[in-house]
Amino acid sequence: MAARDYGQYGGVSSALELVGERWALLIIRDLLVGPRRYGELAGGLARIPSNILAARLKELQAGGVIRRVPHSRVIVYELTPYGRELEPVILALGAWGFKAMGEPREAQIITPDSMTMDLRTAFQPLVAASLPPTAYAARLGTVELFIRVEGSDLDVVRGGGPADLAFAAGADIRRLISGELTPDRAITTGVVQVLGGRNELLDRFATTFHLAA
Template identity: 80%
Template sequence: MAAREYGQYCGVTQALELVGERWALLIVRDLLVGPRRYGELAEGLPRIPSNILAARLKELQAAGILRRAPRSRVVVYELTPYGRELEPVVLALGAWGFKAMGDPRDEQVVTPDSMTMALRTAFRPAVAAELPATSYAARLGAAELLVRVDGARLDVSRGDGPVDLSFAAGPGIRRLISGELAPDRAISTGVVEVLHGRGDLLARFATTFHLAA
């Protein structure tokens, strides 16, 4: 029996044998944002050893979770339909883990892909459907994201575009999303800096993106 096998006939056991190895779900998390080249995956997971990344990619490909695909003379990794079925699992894990998050340690980083998935996790489509369409430029640490909300539809991407509110925030954005800090208080204390647009739209952002801590 291989070391990674648990020797139990169970769906949870089978899932852990497929994606329970260290780094595997973080690779899936980043590929849920979109296809990535090998170097892009390595950049988004700066602590992963190259040999481990290569091994995990081979394992996930063998399991039918991802595939290699040629794109404009380069090879990218993308999730298969079977792999994309992990999205609600990853979002649920993110919401569960959010409850235990404190302030980040100095060595911990925030990446555009991790913040994209965090926003997907916190998004409340039923609430957003009752609000006017709104676009935000969010500078969250080193991650600069264009966040578009139109009814129950959320689109998060990198790049520029017209927005209703542009703001910058550090790790304290967690306190806004959790409801611990009111939007006007977040602005007055400097946790969130309004760069452009109407500051009162931060309340709409906090209503649209919420996770209970």
């Protein structure tokens, strides 16, 4: 039974009955990055009450969106094929929401999964296909991500690695991705700090990851 019944027969109302409850889409967003244990989901969504997380997971399982599976002697949650069909919806919603982000509010943080999905949202595969393969080591607030772009393929994982460009930034990385700041200006104003590699590779990053605000 749906957690919420809108009393309407239609595709949008049916979808909202499945994933429209608070926190549901953020759980799905994080599971698009990869399977997660209950504790990992709770850690990535620090403000979610434990009873709400448990309820959302139960509802999403009942709707066939996620499933519990054994993995290395523990139970993890992962998206079903039906749930993975939500990926373009989540990416489109992220691009739409990017226009309204503004400055971060107090206590808002960047998480590895949220930043991974933001990068996937901003990724321009047609542009990247014409550029040389490039690896980036990004420190974004407290989050460290290793970003590999090869043709139209993007891979983002936690941690570091041998990179063509290593850089650090905070939430203001949004200003580079939106085109509000040029790469040169982002460096001179301190929005982006180049830690290794050539400064001009930040131009390639800004071309590869772009969303108009």
